[in-house]
Amino acid sequence: MNEQSSSKEKGFILIVDDIPKNLQLLGNTLRDEGYKIAAVSKPEQVVNSVRKYQPDLILLDVMMPGKNGFEVCEELKADPELNHIPVIFLTAKVEQESVVKGLNLGGADYVTKPFNNQELLARVDTHISLKLSKDKLKEQNEKLNELGLMKDRIYSVIGHDLRGPVNGISGVINMLLTDLEETEPERLRKLLTLINESSTNLWNLLTDLLSWARVQSKEMKVNPSDFSLIKAIQEDVKMMEFVAEKKGVTIHIHPQEDFEVNADKSFIRTIIRNFLTNAIKFSDKKGSSIEINIEAEQNLKITVKDYGIGMSEEIQGRLFKMVHPKNETSMNKNGAGFGLLLCNELAKLHGGKIVVESEEGAGSTFTLVIPQSEQAVIAA
Template sequence: MSFTTNGFILIVDDTPTNLDVISETLSDAGFSVAIATSGEIALQRLERRLPDLILLDVMMPGIDGFETCQRLKSNPKTEDIPVIFMTALSDTDSKVQALELGAVDYITKPFQEKEVLARVKTHLQLRRLTQEMKYQVTEQKNAKEALQVSEELLRQKAILLEEMLCKLQHTQAQLIQNEKMSALGQLVAGVAHEINNPVNFIYGNITHADRYIQELIGLLKHYQQEYPQPTEKIQKYAQQIDYEFLKADLPKLLSSMMIGAERIQEIVLSLRTFSRLDEASMKAVDIHDGIESTLLIIQSRLKTQASIPIQVIKEYGNLPCVECYPGQLNQVFMNVLCNAIDALETEISQPNPTIHIQTKVIENNRIVITIADNGAGIPKSISQRIFDPFFSTKSVGKGTGLGLSISYQIIVEKHQGIFKCTSVPDKTVFWIEIPLKQEREKSSSTQ
């Protein structure tokens, strides 16, 4: 059995420019390339020759990329061919749907040559390993001695394949979660921006309105002093509008409006702090600001199904600014706090649902954030799997099993920290530990 030197790739896209760009990139890299301008033509080509990998556009005339992928995965002859979708950069829903249909990855338009080649080479290598293992088993199943000799080779390849599959699963999980968090961050930042402009207008004008009203009231006082005996018509109107009450209450009304506008400004600031779309790089920030902004975002969820409010107890230590990726760290706080709320929502019999947040500095210039809840706890049978990608104890539609897995990668891999969980009945504690300063060469942003 032999394989194409670099691999045979089928590109499916109805846009000639896209076909020219990506086929030239792959051909220059030594790949054998075939093209199809629709899903129907692609399926016909597969009857003549099976490619090692398919690059599939989402939006096409006739059957689109999603339906084409479904047909590929339902056919035993083509189900194991890796499919990489080609989508627009902002098309988050399509990316998530593609991965859920069985695609192994996606590349975004406009194409980046290095990214395309890196993703294609990775998935071709994974496919070759899979095919070689199948070939070895087929060739040696009737030769006992040969099978014994190859056991070590198969074992090594199985270990390598398992490692690559695990890496691919982590990558796929991170792709889905990053797309969802990116969409959430853009939504939050957009809402904050749209609210901020009219609120600033209101807030800025209340001060002037208060001054103008005080001046008008002063003018009326001067009239009263100069003309102490108003006419009967003026007296009647003053009684009708309750002038004395209006004069005393109007400043209070303006003061309440000022307080309300200030509160909205605080909420907008918290939304911006949580999204931090402009802070994808590492920087020193106040961790407590991130926790507070996250709590504000989930404020509406701090009431259980039994209408018992969840009490949040905060014990903040005296923390210096911490060097980190602020947006990613806020994502961790969101995931852990939402899991705590989910646990308390199902514990209807708990009379005093509580989330306890504590921060402190420990030795070796590291900080610790612990988030604890007094829910039923995590059974030992599943406690070792809570950080696995796509593992979830929630019902279908309630959770994807990505939150804690992504949080683990953010803390351990991106921040050189420790992320662990201890659980007993009535107490589950998530331990987040990171250094005050990061080693630049080991860290990179993927936000």
């Protein structure tokens, strides 16, 4: 077994001792067994080193100048981000009082000097195995929790977001069937328009739901190609024009110059469509506008800004989290959020991110940021 593979399998150990000879001896012994090693000779550097390396085990000398090992252990155990890492004390003292003190401070075990290699390796292996098992269990519990939240979110989508357009379609069709012969042409046009709008919303939501499920199962891959960004945005704006006009909302694109970008066109359009859908949905003032701004320098930035109801800091903090709060705000009740989960995942697949700025009563700004090479963005 090579050193790299065995190190990954066996774990990472931080050795703390003020005597270089001890560091060398311990380091060689553990490295020969396949462990990855880091060493610290000054007790004042231990906490920062633990933060940096995030080891699976700490071998900590007790008798050191300035600050002893017990004091260092107290610091580590007082830190909620570090207190889960097991500490084995290295001590020349065999007095019961010293050993008990170390264990009472949170130490996992102790080894006396001079070291018996078999005893040292046995204790190290035991505590690293326990640590790695706990880490694995924690990871599995987090995944189970995510699956539970995912299930709740999907139930929420099915129970609320999907039922809305389905009920809308069903209700309008029932009205038409009941009074079709006497329905005026203009009213018929409006009713058919409502059916078309609801079915489009339903289709988009189902598409997002299926896409998001594929992302979660790691089935969806980025397929980049060169395409006209302005044309792609204009296609999405055209899809939204009817709904926007009904609310008296106008959509503006800046600048009008065309850009050719290299990205997954379907992903980009999905993100823009969701941005626009939410911007229109939460633009509550007739005569309001939505601004789409494009920047194409080192990063591609597509910004959609509305002047609608905005969001509180609490809502912003959970936009991209798999949460399903019991007391939903009006914005959540209107269905915002699920599409943004998908958008966030699609942005990450591009190596990018989504930036949100919002103020209650003043509107929201959503920005897609995607890294681009110098050759990737070309003025058409």
